[in-house]
Amino acid sequence: MSNLFDRLVGNTPDLSAIAIVNVDGRIYTYGDLFALSAQLAHVLVQQGVTPGDRVAVQVEKTVPALVLYLATLRAGGVYLPLNTAYTLAELEYFLNDSEPRLVICDPSSENGIKVLASRIGADVLTLDQVGQGSLITQSARQLKDFETSPRKGDDLAAILYTSGTTGRSKGAMLTHDNLYSNAATLIDYWRFTSKDVLLHALPIYHTHGLFVGTNVTFFSGASMIFLPKFDPDRIMDLMAGASCLMGVPTFYVRLLQHPKLDKSAVKNMRLFISGSAPLLADTHREWQAKTGQAILERYGMTETNMNTSNPYDGDRVPGSVGFPLPGVSVRIAEPDTGQLLPEEEIGMIEVKGPNVFKGYWRMPDKTEAEFRPDGFFITGDLGKIDALGYVHIVGRGKDLIITGGFNVYPKEIESEIDAMQGVFESAVIGVPHPDFGEGVTAVVVRTQPEQIDENSIINALQDRLAKFKQPKKIIFVADLPRNTMGKVQKNLLRDQFSKLFAK
Ligand code: AMP
Numbered sequence: 001m002s003n004l005f006d007r008l009v010g011n012t013p014d015l016s017a018i019a020i021v022n023v024d025g026r027i028y029t030y031g032d033l034f035a036l037s038a039q040l041a042h043v044l045v046q047q048g049v050t051p052g053d054r055v056a057v058q059v060e061k062t063v064p065a066l067v068l069y070l071a072t073l074r075a076g077g078v079y080l081p082l083n084t085a086y087t088l089a090e091l092e093y094f095l096n097d098s099e100p101r102l103v104i105c106d107p108s109s110e111n112g113i114k115v116l117a118s119r120i121g122a123d124v125l126t127l128d129q130v131g132q133g134s135l136i137t138q139s140a141r142q143l144k145d146f147e148t149s150p151r152k153g154d155d156l157a158a159i160l161y162t163s164g165t166t167g168r169s170k171g172a173m174l175t176h177d178n179l180y181s182n183a184a185t186l187i188d189y190w191r192f193t194s195k196d197v198l199l200h201a202l203p204i205y206h207t208h209g210l211f212v213g214t215n216v217t218f219f220s221g222a223s224m225i226f227l228p229k230f231d232p233d234r235i236m237d238l239m240a241g242a243s244c245l246m247g248v249p250t251f252y253v254r255l256l257q258h259p260k261l262d263k264s265a266v267k268n269m270r271l272f273i274s275g276s277a278p279l280l281a282d283t284h285r286e287w288q289a290k291t292g293q294a295i296l297e298r299y300g301m302t303e304t305n306m307n308t309s310n311p312y313d314g315d316r317v318p319g320s321v322g323f324p325l326p327g328v329s330v331r332i333a334e335p336d337t338g339q340l341l342p343e344e345e346i347g348m349i350e351v352k353g354p355n356v357f358k359g360y361w362r363m364p365d366k367t368e369a370e371f372r373p374d375g376f377f378i379t380g381d382l383g384k385i386d387a388l389g390y391v392h393i394v395g396r397g398k399d400l401i402i403t404g405g406f407n408v409y410p411k412e413i414e415s416e417i418d419a420m421q422g423v424f425e426s427a428v429i430g431v432p433h434p435d436f437g438e439g440v441t442a443v444v445v446r447t448q449p450e451q452i453d454e455n456s457i458i459n460a461l462q463d464r465l466a467k468f469k470q471p472k473k474i475i476f477v478a479d480l481p482r483n484t485m486g487k488v489q490k491n492l493l494r495d496q497f498s499k500l501f502a503k
Pocket of ligand 1: 012162207274275277278279282297298299300301303304379380381393402406407
């Protein structure tokens with residue numbers, strides 16, 4: 001019984017228990033989810049999805065969209081969610097690279113996606129922001145039973161794309177065992193039970209909302225309140241009927257500004273979890289002072305699921321991501337040589353365990369380059385382990401920008417700007433931002449200042465890049481600072497513009 005879905009069924013004694021309360025008030029029991037997943041799985045099979053086939057999904061967050069994840073597992077397919085912000089130009093790469101059998105998209109992008117899909121022989125169905133579309137129309141006449149396709153633990157359950165520093169995104173291949181082992185570990189570590197009610201306000205195309213939020217809820221038989229997006233007023237109103245929130249640091253920064261946030265507002269909540277980007281120690285302390293509860297910060301990534309977590313009991317240390325999870329080995333190594341470093345020394349964070357992905361889709365060389373010979377994955381994050389065993393992340397080796405919980409790789413934006421008339425070169429950096437954690441900022445050298453200004457660059461990027469990647473500010477300079485090897489010194493730019501978004 002290695003298919004994640006079979007394990008879920010085996011784990012769910014009470015089909016009448018509530019699994020999801022949708023924001024519109026509609027209630028889905030586990031039985032409802034399983035029945036809908038069967039109907040959707042029949043549609044997938046009729047569309048030609050066979051075990052191992054990718055099902056690419058770019059849709060808004062709805063309950064049927066989440067059930068599509070379960071349906072794909074049942075059909076033996078590989079679920080491939082795509083950020084809703086990706087433009088057609090960006091989708092072309094993802095579809096060509098992953099070669100899905102079927103693409104499910106919003107009706108608004110159906111025409112454009114059909115052109116891309118026809119080139120790779122894929123079919124297209126739709127699912128809109130209220131959970132309707134051709135996928136649902138077709139599913140209505142299907143049986144509510146489906147014989148789940150047997151899969152091995154090492155078979156792929158999902159591919160999630162992470163951006164690449166070189167501009168090429170990589171598809172992280174996650175197996176049924178990867179997802180199951182991490183969910184089981186987190187449930188234990190965070191004491192999830194069927195009594196829990198999770199406030200689910202994260203997107204479901206990313207590992208945090210899709211796997212951490214959903215798998216932890218479902219595999220503990222808990223329930224979730226499903227919100228289409230983060231809305232501080234709504235979250236504040238719903239806290240009385242919930243027990244847990246999973247958020248990115250931006251959630252907590254925003255909630256701290258809410259007039260209703262105090263100890264009595266959170267009295268029914270037992271756990272606030274943060275991850276996907278660094279939570280400022282100040283935010284951690286402010287939250288504790290205001291609510292009496294310490295945020296539990298954890299660390300993970302698309303390729304590895306969750307690696308470390310602050311303890312449930314015991315000190316949740318501000319600025320630390322806690323201890324390696326049970327079964328996960330974390331070590332710090334010299335980035336170039338891989339030589340292990342003693343406690344308190346900063347180096348590359350490397351991890352190994354059943355949570356770690358199988359490799360990058362159709363990129364064996366990249367995969368090999370990012371694993372040590374003894375199987376440890378080189379995360380690209382720099383950090384240290386202190387004398388008490390807490391892991392601290394001190395920076396990212398790859399100049400990654402994390403804005404509002406999303407990763408932005410500068411190279412991709414730089415390439416777009418550099419291609420513009422009147423631009424000589426550019427450097428894109430992340431600058432501390434009170435709302436987003438980091439604000440994407442482009443530092444640009446012009447050849448013809450009269451030809452190009454901030455507005456023209458921002459306008460030109462609008463249809464080229466997802467909104468979260470677009471620079472919040474363009475700064476013009478005469479030259480970029482470089483070291484003797486000719487490399488742009490982004491650290492100097494970050495220092496120079498560190499107060500750009502200060503309030
Ligand atoms: P993603 O693959 O989108 O989940 O991004 C993974 C990256 O987010 C990691 O490699 C880290 O750089 C960063 N990250 C995740 N959680 C944390 C955290 N708690 N503190 C600091 N950085 C984090």
